Amino acid sequence: MTLHSTIDRVTDRIIARSEATRRPYLDRMEAARAKGPARAHLSCSGQAHAYAASGEDKDRLATTSAGNLGIVTTYNDMLSAHQPFERYPDLIREAVRAAGGTAQVAGGVPAMCDGVTQGEAGMELSLFSRDVIALAASVALSHNTFDAAVYLGVCDKIVPGLVIAAQAFGHLPAVFLPAGPMESGLSNDEKAKVRQQFAAGEVGRDALMAAEMAAYHGPGTCTFYGTANTNQMLMEFMGLHLPGASFVPPNGMLRDALTQEGAKRALALSALGNDYTPVASILDEKAFVNGIVGLNATGGSTNLLIHLIAMARAGGIILDWEDFSDISDITPLLARVYPNGLADVNHFHAAGGLGYMIGELLKSGHLHPDTHTVAGQGLEHYTSEPKLKADGLVWEPGAGESLNEKILRPASDPFQSTGGLRRMAGSLGTACMKVSAVAPEHHIIEAPARVFADQNEVKAAFKAGELTDDVIVVVRFQGPKANGMPELHSLTPLLSILQGRGQKVALVTDGRMSGASGKVPAAIHVCPEAVDGGPIARVRDGDLLRVDAVAGTLDVLADGFEDRPNVTADLSAYHAGTGRELFEMFRNTVGSATTGATIFGG
Numbered sequence: 001m002t003l004h005s006t007i008d009r010v011t012d013r014i015i016a017r018s019e020a021t022r023r024p025y026l027d028r029m030e031a032a033r034a035k036g037p038a039r040a041h042l043s044c045s046g047q048a049h050a051y052a053a054s055g056e057d058k059d060r061l062a063t064t065s066a067g068n069l070g071i072v073t074t075y076n077d078m079l080s081a082h083q084p085f086e087r088y089p090d091l092i093r094e095a096v097r098a099a100g101g102t103a104q105v106a107g108g109v110p111a112m113c114d115g116v117t118q119g120e121a122g123m124e125l126s127l128f129s130r131d132v133i134a135l136a137a138s139v140a141l142s143h144n145t146f147d148a149a150v151y152l153g154v155c156d157k158i159v160p161g162l163v164i165a166a167q168a169f170g171h172l173p174a175v176f177l178p179a180g181p182m183e184s185g186l187s188n189d190e191k192a193k194v195r196q197q198f199a200a201g202e203v204g205r206d207a208l209m210a211a212e213m214a215a216y217h218g219p220g221t222c223t224f225y226g227t228a229n230t231n232q233m234l235m236e237f238m239g240l241h242l243p244g245a246s247f248v249p250p251n252g253m254l255r256d257a258l259t260q261e262g263a264k265r266a267l268a269l270s271a272l273g274n275d276y277t278p279v280a281s282i283l284d285e286k287a288f289v290n291g292i293v294g295l296n297a298t299g300g301s302t303n304l305l306i307h308l309i310a311m312a313r314a315g316g317i318i319l320d321w322e323d324f325s326d327i328s329d330i331t332p333l334l335a336r337v338y339p340n341g342l343a344d345v346n347h348f349h350a351a352g353g354l355g356y357m358i359g360e361l362l363k364s365g366h367l368h369p370d371t372h373t374v375a376g377q378g379l380e381h382y383t384s385e386p387k388l389k390a391d392g393l394v395w396e397p398g399a400g401e402s403l404n405e406k407i408l409r410p411a412s413d414p415f416q417s418t419g420g421l422r423r424m425a426g427s428l429g430t431a432c433m434k435v436s437a438v439a440p441e442h443h444i445i446e447a448p449a450r451v452f453a454d455q456n457e458v459k460a461a462f463k464a465g466e467l468t469d470d471v472i473v474v475v476r477f478q479g480p481k482a483n484g485m486p487e488l489h490s491l492t493p494l495l496s497i498l499q500g501r502g503q504k505v506a507l508v509t510d511g512r513m514s515g516a517s518g519k520v521p522a523a524i525h526v527c528p529e530a531v532d533g534g535p536i537a538r539v540r541d542g543d544l545l546r547v548d549a550v551a552g553t554l555d556v557l558a559d560g561f562e563d564r565p566n567v568t569a570d571l572s573a574y575h576a577g578t579g580r581e582l583f584e585m586f587r588n589t590v591g592s593a594t595t596g597a598t599i600f601g602g
């Protein structure tokens with residue numbers, strides 16, 4: 001199948017835009033490889049320190065040039081998605097030893113659960129935690145005793161942070177090892193209904209707690225298609241997972257086999273062997289374009305409109321929102337997974353999952369087929385599925401057709417002919433919206449503004465019965481520089497109630513929403529942010545606003561708007577407590593959402 005002309009054009013545009021930064025990056029990675037096997041350059045004392053506690057691996061480390069695998073782990077008990085990683089280092093050491101190599105935990109890096117911090121002060125550290133993870137993973141790998149690395153991470157800012165670090169060590173092969181989704185519990189839609197009932201005062205806290213505990217009930221990634229599971233999709237579209245590894249359940253025999261195979265694969269791709277495949281050669285412009293296609297074809301998280309830009313920049317590749325918008329315009333939406341539908345990722349996987357979808361998009365010419373991946377040359381590898389047979393792990397062709405067309409469709413008959421994400425622009429600035437999660441009748445909202453500087457003020461106004469008419473809720477001073485660009489997802493229940501009452505309602509914010517947010521039209525990531533003097537800082541209560549996801553516009557319909565003075569805000573309450581006082585340098589150096597909201601420049 002010929003490659004879609006837009007995919008070709010956007011890829012060429014990215015290559016041209018990145019020329020001045022990609023080449024020097026690749027030269028740096030080549031120079032790092034040319035230095036030869038990492039630990040050979042350490043001093044005797046450096047090596048002794050590195051091997052001292054390595055027990056049965058000490059001799060192999062000190063006297064042979066057998067490959068040494070660095071494990072970067074984000075294990076902790078706070079994220080259900082990361083708790084299974086507790087067992088991985090032992091599983092990995094066992095497999096790598098049997099293959100003649102060694103493995104060491106290079107370092108453990110922090111990981112935040114956005115579900116725990118949603119609506120709390122901690123959420124203001126969430127976006128910054130991505131760059132903290134990149135810094136911490138780099139500290140781990142800076143021991144420079146590794147010939148390849150495996151990255152244990154799943155959730156929101158963790159995979160993006162690990163990818164940024166992996167690119168700083170892009171001369172090393174990298175395999176990302178996931179843990180898999182939680183078993184399906186109370187459906188996401190049922191959970192959302194109980195939340196709305198609680199917000200409306202119809203049920204008590206005990207009913208809400210019971211519903212939440214039934215939804216989030218065990219190890220594994222939460223089953224909605226939010227940022228975490230969008231990351232998992234990307235790791236297959238971009239070739240950093242073993243094929244079909246993303247949505248195999250945690251802790252089972254197939255999962256353990258995939259973990260061990262992934263670790264062995266990483267070492268097999270090192271410069272010590274004949275199949276050298278550094279991560280810098282995998283994460284090229286084509287891989288990122290394939291990721292953007294996957295993001296749109298699945299209706300993935302809006303957070304990846306920020307993270308993919310930061311991830312690409314770490315490898316000298318410059319993406320912008322126009323790339324996402326042009327690809328969205330021609331990419332069919334092939335999946336309906338909550339919040340874009342009622343199914344969860346387990347149902348999606350059972351219906352044919354990523355293997356089927358990648359096959360469809362390869363056939364329709366929406367994906368570059370000729371990419372490098374950890375599974376070998378060519379994205380075709382990712383149309384297959386792992387199976388555990390008597391003699392071990394094998395890959396077999398995936399589902400040749402969708403097993404449930406309410407969840408997963410062929411490219412010839414998509415849910416909609418354009419992608420799930422929409423870029424918007426107008427007199428209020430530039431923003432984005434996940435249109436795939438909003439019913440068409442809510443795609444255009446024109447209503448008076450009600451302006452807030454904090455999500456808790458919105459909740460108070462709702463409780464006081466002040467939000468009874470058509471309204472566009474504007475929550476500003478929530479950008480990266482203001483307070484770390486928190487997700488305002490805890491507003492979803494009350495905004496859904498307004499919508500359910502028949503009110504025209506939308507949200508406009510320079511903050512973010514969760515990948516799990518849906519139903520209510522939300523123009524988010526508004527740039528320039530209020531603290532940078534963006535137009536959002538000049539909106540007043542009562543201004544008529546228009547959020548138009550069909551035309552892709554975001555406008556203030558008030559006369560003389562542009563002549564108004566900016567409004568400033570006292571943000572000091574956001575800058576201390578829960579460790580936020582330690583992040584002032586992040587707030588002072590972070591870039592805008594359109595450039596990835598990163599502290600690493602650009």
Ligand SMILES: O=C(O)[C@H](O)[C@@H](O)[C@H](O)[C@H](O)COP(=O)(O)O
Nearest residue numbers: 114115118226227228514515516
């Ligand atoms: O971007 C995301 O996908 C979210 O940050 C997600 O990781 C977070 O866990 C949700 O907020 C949980 O959803 P609930 O808050 O609805 O449980």
Ligand code: SF4
Nearest residue numbers: 113114115155222228
């Ligand atoms: S998906 Fe969100 S809530 Fe679930 S474990 Fe990951 S970060 Fe936490």
